[in-house]
Amino acid sequence: MQIITSTQNKRIKERAKLLKKKKRDQTGCFLIEGSHMIQEALRAQVLDELYVVEGSSLSIDFPQIICTQPVINRLSQQKSDAKYIGVCHKKINTEKDVKxxxxxxxxxxxxxxxxxxxxxxxxxxxxxxxxxxxxxxxxxxxxxxxxxxxxxxxxxxxxxxxxxxxxxxxxxxxxxxxxxxxxxxxxxxxxxxxxxxxxxxxxxxxxxxxxxxxxxxxxxxxxxxxxxxxxxxxxxxxxxxxxxx
Missing domain, CATH: 3.40.1280.10 (SPOUT methyltransferase, trefoil knot domain)
Known part of the structure; x- marks a missing residue:
C-alpha cells in the first residue's frame, strides 16, 4: 500500500494546486473532502484518486493512498484535520429535455x-x-x-x-x-x-x-x-x- 509522508511530495504539490480555480479550469479536476462526498463521487463515477489519513480507512472498493495528517491537510481547506480527500474529474453534462x-x-x-x-x-x-x-x-x-x-x-x-x-x-x-x-x-x-x-x-x-x-x-x-x-x-x-x- 502506497504511503505519502512528505508535504513536498511531487504528486501532493500538484494536487494542492487544485485548490485554485485556474488549475481546476486547466485540468478539469477538483478536490472533495469527507466520506459522504467520496461515496457520492464514486457513485457518479467521477472519483479518480483517494487520499486517506493514516489510521483511517473507507469501506469502499477503490484504491486508497495513505497519507500523514500534514499531507492530508495540505489538500484541505478545513480548519480542523481532514481524513479523506478525493480527486475528481468534471463530468460532461448531458443534453436532455428539461421540465x-x-x-x-x-x-x-x-x-x-x-x-x-x-x-x-x-x-x-x-x-x-x-x-x-x-x-x-x-x-x-x-x-x-x-x-x-x-x-x-x-x-x-x-x-x-x-x-x-x-x-x-x-x-x-x-x-x-x-x-x-x-x-x-x-x-x-x-x-x-x-x-x-x-x-x-x-x-x-x-x-x-x-x-x-x-x-x-x-x-x-x-x-x-x-x-x-x-x-x-x-x-x-x-x-x-x-x-x-
Whole structure:
C-alpha cells in the first residue's frame, strides 16, 4: 500500500494546486473532502484518486493512498484535520429535455450556490443554468454545500438572455423572483408543467434585462422582512412550484 509522508511530495504539490480555480479550469479536476462526498463521487463515477489519513480507512472498493495528517491537510481547506480527500474529474453534462430548471443570475456566495444545488436536486429539478459571473461550482465551499448533488444534477454556465429565449421557444414559462410592484404572490400563481425560476444576486437581485424577459414575476409573501436569503428563497420556490400546483 502506497504511503505519502512528505508535504513536498511531487504528486501532493500538484494536487494542492487544485485548490485554485485556474488549475481546476486547466485540468478539469477538483478536490472533495469527507466520506459522504467520496461515496457520492464514486457513485457518479467521477472519483479518480483517494487520499486517506493514516489510521483511517473507507469501506469502499477503490484504491486508497495513505497519507500523514500534514499531507492530508495540505489538500484541505478545513480548519480542523481532514481524513479523506478525493480527486475528481468534471463530468460532461448531458443534453436532455428539461421540465423544471433554475437560472442563477450572478449569485455570488459559494455557500448559496451549493445550497441551491442541493435543494434543486432534492426536489427533482432537471438542470441549473448559471450566469458567467456566478460563484464557481467547483470552489471547495460550493462543493461542500452541495453535499454531493453536483455529481448528479446537470448544470451549465451560459448567457442567460440567450438561454431564457431558447427555453421560451420550447414553450417553457420563466418566472423571475422579484419584489416588484407587478409581481404576483407565490400562492396566487398558476404553475405550468414546464417552467424555469430565475434567482438573482444577493444584493441587487435580477438584472433588469433578465427581468424584462421573464414571463411572470413572483414574490414570496411575508409578514415581516421584505426579502430572504437567496438560498432560502430558492428552497421555498422550488418546493411550492414543484409540489403545490
Amino acid at each position: 423544471r430548471v433554475l437560472l442563477l443570475d450572478d449569485v455570488q456566495d459559494p455557500g448559496n450556490v451549493g445550497t441551491i444545488f442541493r435543494t434543486a436536486y432534492s426536489f427533482g429539478y432537471d438542470k441549473i443554468f448559471l450566469s458567467k459571473h456566478c460563484a464557481d461550482v467547483y470552489n471547495p465551499k460550493t462543493i461542500q454545500s452541495t453535499q454531493g448533488s453536483l455529481f448528479h444534477l446537470d448544470f451549465a454556465y451560459v448567457d442567460l438572455v440567450d438561454t431564457i429565449q431558447k427555453l421560451q421557444k420550447q414553450n417553457m414559462q420563466i418566472f423571475g423572483s422579484a419584489l416588484h410592484k407587478n409581481s404576483q404572490s407565490l400562492q396566487d400563481i398558476t404553475v405550468p408543467k414546464t417552467f424555469g425560476i430565475v434567482l438573482g444576486h444577493e444584493g441587487h437581485g435580477i438584472h433588469e434585462a433578465i427581468l424584462d424577459l421573464c414571463d411572470q414575476w413572483v414574490h414570496i409573501e411575508m409578514d415581516q422582512f421584505e426579502s430572504l436569503n437567496v438560498a432560502v428563497a430558492a428552497a421555498i420556490l422550488c418546493y411550492e412550484m414543484r409540489y403545490n400546483k
